[in-house]
Amino acid sequence: MTTETTPPATTPVGSARPSPAAPAPDTATAPGAERSTRPSRRGRAPRRRTLAPGRRLPASRLVGPALFLALWALASAAGQLDPGAIPAPWTVLRTTGHLWTDGTLPTDVLTSLERAGYGFALGLAAGVVLALASGLSRIGEALIDGTVQLNRAIPTLGLIPLFILWLGIGETFKIAIIAIVVYIPIYLNLHSALSGIDHRFVELAEVQGLSRLRFIREVVIPGALPGFFVGLRLGVTASWLSLVVLEQINATSGLGYMMFQAQNYGRTDIILVGLLIYGIFGLVSDSAVRLVERKVLSWRRTLNG
DSSP, X not given: OOOOOOOOOOOOTTOOOOOTXXXXXXXXXXXXXXXXXXXXXXXXXXXXXXXXXXXXOTTGGGXXXXXXXXXHHHHHHTTOSOTTTSOOXXXXXXXXXXXXXXXXXXXXXXXXXXXXXXXXXXXXXXXXXXXXXXXXXXXXXXXXXXXXXXXXXXXXXXXXHHHHHHHOSSHHHHHHHHHHHHHHHHHHHHHHHHHTSOHHHHHHHHHHTOOHHHHIIIIIHHHHHHHHHHHHHHHHXXXXXXXXXXXXXXXXXXXXXXXXXXXXXXXXXXXXXXXXXXXXXXXXXXXXXXXXXXXXXXXXXXXXX
């Protein structure tokens, strides 16, 4: 009886059987794959997305006025504007030169600056004092805030006839009206900033045992400065807006008086000269307040900064 034996499996020469102890190479850990997933040292890091407006453009506030002047000049050169109603920019510049050489414009400009300066100084002082008294004391708030809100609801220019009867037709009533127009926005914004100070800072100052003076210097003033500067900007603009109307009432000099006289003679170029000077004064004063605000509040990190 013969038994058949199965010959053992043979491996072809030149081929190697994989060892069961050696795992198959993983594609995820292969050197090539590792190089593809590892960030290149020479490559740039991914740029983080920013939501901020970006860096401030140089002289950005002059872009709008420059574009307006360019469109005005193009429309005048193309004959799209009536020279009798809206003179060309070069006509207005020529008129400005004539008024300056005649000595009329310097006198009117100085008079307007003097009126606006006195009125603004009185309004600034009144607004700050009333806001501090009302914002730091409940008794002061009860006595002052309601009266200021009532004054705000009354049209300030509607007080002109009453102030003329009280103070006369001279310069005093003009300065008083400018002061009222200025102090209202300063008071409102400063009072709102004082009321909006976080009460936790007050509690921290009480725990630290700060005196009343140190509390005002270290907590109240830094917390109220942003609102104060907003009111200051509005007050500066309001002084120029009210001056346009006041200088047309029984005045013998000033930009408003110059514009009123030009209206009687149909000189639209002189009227535009006055309006442009008012606009330049407003832009320069607002930019000056912004500059001071940026210096004083340099510790803040804001979108504007």
